[in-house]
Amino acid sequence: MNAVVLGGGMSGLMAAHVLAGHFERVTLVERDGGGSADPRRGVPQGWHPHVLALKAAPLLERLFPGLGEEFIASGGLRVGMLDQHRINYYGHQFRQSKSELETVWASRPFLEEGIRSRVRAHTNVTTRFGWEAVAPISGPPGRVTGVRIARIDDGEAEDLTAELVVDATGRGGRARGWLGEMGYEAPREDRVQVNLGYASRLVECAPDVLGHDRAIVVGPKLDRPRGFYFTVQEAGQWTMTVFGYGDHRPSVDPDRLMAQAEALAPPDVWEVIRSARVSPEVHSFQVPRTFRRRYDRLSRFPEGLLVTGDALAVLNPLYGTGIMSSAAYALVLQERLREGLDGIHRGFFRDAARVVLEPWLFSSLSDSFLPGVKGFRAPGSGVASWYLRRMVAAAQHDATVAAAFVRVAGALDSPLALARPAIMRRVIGPRKG
Numbered sequence: 001m002n003a004v005v006l007g008g009g010m011s012g013l014m015a016a017h018v019l020a021g022h023f024e025r026v027t028l029v030e031r032d033g034g035g036s037a038d039p040r041r042g043v044p045q046g047w048h049p050h051v052l053a054l055k056a057a058p059l060l061e062r063l064f065p066g067l068g069e070e071f072i073a074s075g076g077l078r079v080g081m082l083d084q085h086r087i088n089y090y091g092h093q094f095r096q097s098k099s100e101l102e103t104v105w106a107s108r109p110f111l112e113e114g115i116r117s118r119v120r121a122h123t124n125v126t127t128r129f130g131w132e133a134v135a136p137i138s139g140p141p142g143r144v145t146g147v148r149i150a151r152i153d154d155g156e157a158e159d160l161t162a163e164l165v166v167d168a169t170g171r172g173g174r175a176r177g178w179l180g181e182m183g184y185e186a187p188r189e190d191r192v193q194v195n196l197g198y199a200s201r202l203v204e205c206a207p208d209v210l211g212h213d214r215a216i217v218v219g220p221k222l223d224r225p226r227g228f229y230f231t232v233q234e235a236g237q238w239t240m241t242v243f244g245y246g247d248h249r250p251s252v253d254p255d256r257l258m259a260q261a262e263a264l265a266p267p268d269v270w271e272v273i274r275s276a277r278v279s280p281e282v283h284s285f286q287v288p289r290t291f292r293r294r295y296d297r298l299s300r301f302p303e304g305l306l307v308t309g310d311a312l313a314v315l316n317p318l319y320g321t322g323i324m325s326s327a328a329y330a331l332v333l334q335e336r337l338r339e340g341l342d343g344i345h346r347g348f349f350r351d352a353a354r355v356v357l358e359p360w361l362f363s364s365l366s367d368s369f370l371p372g373v374k375g376f377r378a379p380g381s382g383v384a385s386w387y388l389r390r391m392v393a394a395a396q397h398d399a400t401v402a403a404a405f406v407r408v409a410g411a412l413d414s415p416l417a418l419a420r421p422a423i424m425r426r427v428i429g430p431r432k433g
């Protein structure tokens with residue numbers, strides 16, 4: 001039995017790892033060549049900060065026992081999300097406090113390489129670097145029986161037969177277009193038009209350059225939908241990022257970007273950046289919209305095909321839940337494979353939609369505050385966004401509220417946890433201080 005995974009990013013690697021336990025042969029098809037330590041062409045977001053959401057750690061640990069320790073041993077940095085993370089949301093500086101809530105900060109290529117090395121250890125997984133998926137192969141009606149791939153260098157084509165093909169090609173998602181060609185409906189998209197831009201530069205400085213703090217976040221405000229990140233990563237580097245919505249997207253001109261960063265950064269942070277060596281290149285990335293594709297709502301879908309990762313849903317990257325979602329989908333796949341391949345798409349898409357629901361609601365709700373953001377609104381989002389604004393104000397002086405917010409933002413708790421009476425009393429009770 002063969003499986004083919006299309007795309008060797010985070011979700012493709014995790015899917016291949018799971019499939020290796022169920023199929024004789026797994027082929028991972030990746031358009032980029034292998035071997036570069038820099039962010040790859042196919043993953044341009046790799047130049048921008050990639051935090052593992054709090055929930056990502058336990059999910060990754062279930063997939064790859066010991067991975068968290070491996071990340072730290074090879075140079076990733078452990079960051080306390082309440083005591084080493086300076087958070088300013090909507091103009092409110094969260095109260096810092098000691099806590100067990102920790103995650104790993106490292107560059108995206110570092111995290112991807114850590115996972116890829118685990119996948120390399122499977123002797124039944126072969127990676128075809130420098131090949132791209134071009135078309136599905138259909139056998140009997142209603143079934144995908146493989147995929148045609150083509151070598152990037154010379155266009156030479158090859159057909160791979162497989163009992164299961166998994167589309168992990170990222171936000172573009174090849175399977176969506178293929179469905180139309182095979183006579184199926186494409187999935188509906190729930191969308192939020194965010195028009196978000198990122199611009200980042202690497203900064204050389206030691207992990208303790210800001211004393212205890214290792215990640216600085218200045219979030220957008222209603223009257224200034226632009227923000228700033230300064231985050232530690234491996235190998236004596238930090239990433240400085242300016243992000244913004246609509247007309248407030250950051251400049252790609254190095255000098256103008258520095259001026260925008262200076263206007264947002266806390267003075268001590270700006271002092272560090274100003275006197276450090278900053279890479280000359282500015283890397284930018286545009287996220288026109290966030291979405292979830294409702295494969296779970298389709299009444300007809302071919303056997304032998306699944307879709308995972310960003311091809312299924314893209315949330316706002318500011319909340320850092322993409323890798324966590326990829327891990328959650330891989331665990332859903334592992335679970336569904338136990339029941340066999342027949343009709344696997346139904347259970348897989350249903351459960352995948354469930355695991356991404358709460359992070360999606362949190363991401364779209366938090367964006368719905370901002371001027372110019374349009375599209376999907378969760379039911380009750382008017383009241384919820386009023387409550388969230390009160391909450392970030394309370395987090396300024398109340399460490400319990402700050403912790404509750406950080407747990408939900410990291411997908412560790414459901415957004416409903418914010419409406420627990422003990423938290424509500426602190427948020428809408430009389431203001432202190």
Ligand SMILES: Cc1cc2nc3c(=O)[nH]c(=O)nc-3n(C[C@H](O)[C@H](O)[C@H](O)COP(=O)(O)OP(=O)(O)OC[C@H]3O[C@@H](n4cnc5c(N)ncnc54)[C@H](O)[C@@H]3O)c2cc1C
Nearest residue numbers: 007009010011031042050051133170309310317320322323
């Ligand atoms: C600016 C930015 C910042 C982010 N920050 C965070 C963060 O802090 N934390 C977090 O968890 N997530 C973050 N994310 C999201 C995260 O990058 C993705 O959710 C995650 O990488 C999962 O992606 P994926 O594997 O599905 O797709 P990708 O990582 O995009 O990988 C898709 C792969 O498919 C390959 N491919 C495409 N087409 C083909 C084809 N036809 N044939 C073969 N191969 C193909 C590509 O080369 C690529 O390797 C961020 C995203 C952005 C844009």
